[in-house]
Amino acid sequence: MIIDRICDSDDYRREALRLGGEQVHTQRGLDVFNPYTGKRVGTVAMASVELLQRAITIARSYRPTLSRFERAAILQRAAALLRERSAEASDLITAESGLSKMDSLYEIGRVCDVLGFGAGEVLRDDGQVFSCDLTPHGKRRKVITMREPLLGVIAAITPFNHPMNQVAHKVVPSIATNNRMVLKPSEKVPLSALYFADVLYEAGLPPAMLQVVTGDPREIGDELLTHPDVDLITFTGGVGIGKYIASKAGYRRIVLELGGNDPLIVMDDADLDKASDLAVQGSYKNSGQRCTAVKRMLVHQAVAGAFTELVVEKTRRWRYGDPADPANQMGTVINEPAARLFEVRVNEAVAQGARLLTGNARERALYAPTVLDQVRPDMAVVREETFGPVSPIITFGDVDEAIAIANGTAYGLSSGVCTNRMDVATRFAQELHVGTVNLWEVPGYRIELTPFGGIKDSGLGYKEGVQEAIKSFTNCKTFTLPW
Incomplete structure (x- = not known):
C-alpha cells in the first residue's frame, strides 16, 4: 500500500550543478519525489540562463586531448565502478522513478554494456581508405577518412523513463569521440544522471567534457537549443518537444529519438x-x-x-x-x-x-x-x-x-x-x-551497440546505439595524398 507523503527519505540527496569541476549550488531548487512513497528523495539546483551559458562557455573553451587508450580506460573504469555499486545505483533509480528493483538492476547492467561497447569502439580505427585509380581519368592517389570531434558543444536532453541508460547513450559516444557535452537530464529523474557523471569523473574524465545542468526546461531550454556555440542537439523524449526542438534548432545538427506505438x-x-x-x-x-x-x-x-x-x-x-x-x-x-x-x-x-x-x-x-x-x-x-x-x-x-x-x-x-x-x-x-x-x-x-531509431513521428531516421551515435557526434574529414 502506498504511504502518505510525510517526510524526506532516509537517503535524501541535495545536489548541485556540475560545472567545469565545480559543484555549484543555487538559491532555487527542484524537489524530486519517490512516486510510490511520496517522500522527497532529493533536491537539485535550478540553473539560470546565465549558469547554463557559463557551462557552454567552459565546454567551448576546452580542447580535449585524450588518446584513444585514455578514453577507453576511462569508460572501462567507469563500468567497473558502476558494477561494484550496482545495488546503490539501482536503489537511486528506483527511488526517483518508481521502477522496480528488477528493472533498475537490469538498467545498471545496460549502462555497463554501453560503457563497454563505447570503450571497444574507441579502440577500433574508424577511418577508411579509398584508391583513386579506379577509372580511366583517375589518379594514383589515396583518400583517407578521419572522424574528428565537433568544433562546438553537444547539448543533450534526456527523458525520465530510463534515468541512467538514456544518459549513458548520450554521454558515452561523446566521451568516445573527444567531444564536450552539456547535459540537461529530465527534471523528474535528475539524481541518476548526476550519479553517473560523478562515476565518470572518478574514473578520470576531465570535468569540462561533461557538465550537468539541472533546472526548469521552460526557463533554460531555449538557450540550450539556440546558443551559437552548440553544434549538435541530441534529444530523446516526446514527439511534441522533439518537433519544437526541430523548429528552434536552426542550422545545426539534431538527433531526435522520439515516441513509438x-x-x-x-x-x-x-x-x-x-x-x-x-x-x-x-x-x-x-x-x-x-x-x-x-x-x-x-x-x-x-x-x-x-x-x-x-x-x-x-x-x-x-x-x-x-x-x-x-x-x-x-x-x-x-x-x-x-x-x-x-x-x-x-x-x-x-x-x-x-x-x-x-x-x-x-x-x-x-x-x-x-x-x-x-x-x-x-x-x-x-x-x-x-x-x-x-x-x-x-x-x-x-x-x-x-x-x-x-x-x-x-x-x-x-x-x-x-x-x-x-x-x-x-x-x-x-x-x-x-x-x-x-x-x-x-x-x-x-543490444546497446547496434543501430536504433525510427521514422515518421518516431524520429528523423538518424540512429542511436553506440556505433551510430559516434558517427553522428563527429565530422568526417578526408585527406588525400599521392600513392
Missing part, C-alpha cells in the same frame, strides 16, 4: 504460449514506459481467443507494487498524472466498445497491468502513444490487414512479429514502416 503481431501459426510471454514482458517491463514497449497487440482472428486468455492469465500473475520489494516485477509509473491518463484512456476505450479484461486499478502512481480486447485502431488508447502498462488487443484477418493496421499510426519505431513462416516474416520486414522488425522477440530488443 509499437505492435506485436501474432499470426495464426504462432506458438501462443511463447507469443503471450513476449506480449506480457513487452507491455509491462519498465512499467510499460519504454518507447519500444508493446503498445498494440495485433492478433490473427483465428487465434485471438486463445491468445487473449493466455495474456490475461499471465497479466494477473505479474507481480506489481512497492518498487523497492525485489520480488515485484513492476513498480509505479513516473507520477500520478501519468497513471490518471492511462485510466482515462482505458475508460474511454471501454465506453467506445472495448472490453476490460483485467486491471485499470490505480492508487496514486501505482497502475495495475491492464488488458483490453475488442479494441479498434481509431481508439485513442492505440492511436496515441499510451506510455504505461496497458495491453490493447486488436484482431485482423490477414497479412495485408495486419500491415495496414501496424502502419496506420503517426509512429514508426519498432515492431515484433510472431510467425514461423519465413515468407510472412519477410513481408513484414519489407513492408512495415518502422526502424526495427524483430522476429520472435519484443519490439524493443537490441
Whole structure:
C-alpha cells in the first residue's frame, strides 16, 4: 500500500550543478519525489540562463586531448565502478522513478554494456581508405577518412523513463569521440544522471567534457537549443518537444529519438504460449514506459481467443507494487498524472466498445497491468502513444490487414512479429514502416551497440546505439595524398 507523503527519505540527496569541476549550488531548487512513497528523495539546483551559458562557455573553451587508450580506460573504469555499486545505483533509480528493483538492476547492467561497447569502439580505427585509380581519368592517389570531434558543444536532453541508460547513450559516444557535452537530464529523474557523471569523473574524465545542468526546461531550454556555440542537439523524449526542438534548432545538427506505438503481431501459426510471454514482458517491463514497449497487440482472428486468455492469465500473475520489494516485477509509473491518463484512456476505450479484461486499478502512481480486447485502431488508447502498462488487443484477418493496421499510426519505431513462416516474416520486414522488425522477440530488443531509431513521428531516421551515435557526434574529414 502506498504511504502518505510525510517526510524526506532516509537517503535524501541535495545536489548541485556540475560545472567545469565545480559543484555549484543555487538559491532555487527542484524537489524530486519517490512516486510510490511520496517522500522527497532529493533536491537539485535550478540553473539560470546565465549558469547554463557559463557551462557552454567552459565546454567551448576546452580542447580535449585524450588518446584513444585514455578514453577507453576511462569508460572501462567507469563500468567497473558502476558494477561494484550496482545495488546503490539501482536503489537511486528506483527511488526517483518508481521502477522496480528488477528493472533498475537490469538498467545498471545496460549502462555497463554501453560503457563497454563505447570503450571497444574507441579502440577500433574508424577511418577508411579509398584508391583513386579506379577509372580511366583517375589518379594514383589515396583518400583517407578521419572522424574528428565537433568544433562546438553537444547539448543533450534526456527523458525520465530510463534515468541512467538514456544518459549513458548520450554521454558515452561523446566521451568516445573527444567531444564536450552539456547535459540537461529530465527534471523528474535528475539524481541518476548526476550519479553517473560523478562515476565518470572518478574514473578520470576531465570535468569540462561533461557538465550537468539541472533546472526548469521552460526557463533554460531555449538557450540550450539556440546558443551559437552548440553544434549538435541530441534529444530523446516526446514527439511534441522533439518537433519544437526541430523548429528552434536552426542550422545545426539534431538527433531526435522520439515516441513509438509499437505492435506485436501474432499470426495464426504462432506458438501462443511463447507469443503471450513476449506480449506480457513487452507491455509491462519498465512499467510499460519504454518507447519500444508493446503498445498494440495485433492478433490473427483465428487465434485471438486463445491468445487473449493466455495474456490475461499471465497479466494477473505479474507481480506489481512497492518498487523497492525485489520480488515485484513492476513498480509505479513516473507520477500520478501519468497513471490518471492511462485510466482515462482505458475508460474511454471501454465506453467506445472495448472490453476490460483485467486491471485499470490505480492508487496514486501505482497502475495495475491492464488488458483490453475488442479494441479498434481509431481508439485513442492505440492511436496515441499510451506510455504505461496497458495491453490493447486488436484482431485482423490477414497479412495485408495486419500491415495496414501496424502502419496506420503517426509512429514508426519498432515492431515484433510472431510467425514461423519465413515468407510472412519477410513481408513484414519489407513492408512495415518502422526502424526495427524483430522476429520472435519484443519490439524493443537490441543490444546497446547496434543501430536504433525510427521514422515518421518516431524520429528523423538518424540512429542511436553506440556505433551510430559516434558517427553522428563527429565530422568526417578526408585527406588525400599521392600513392
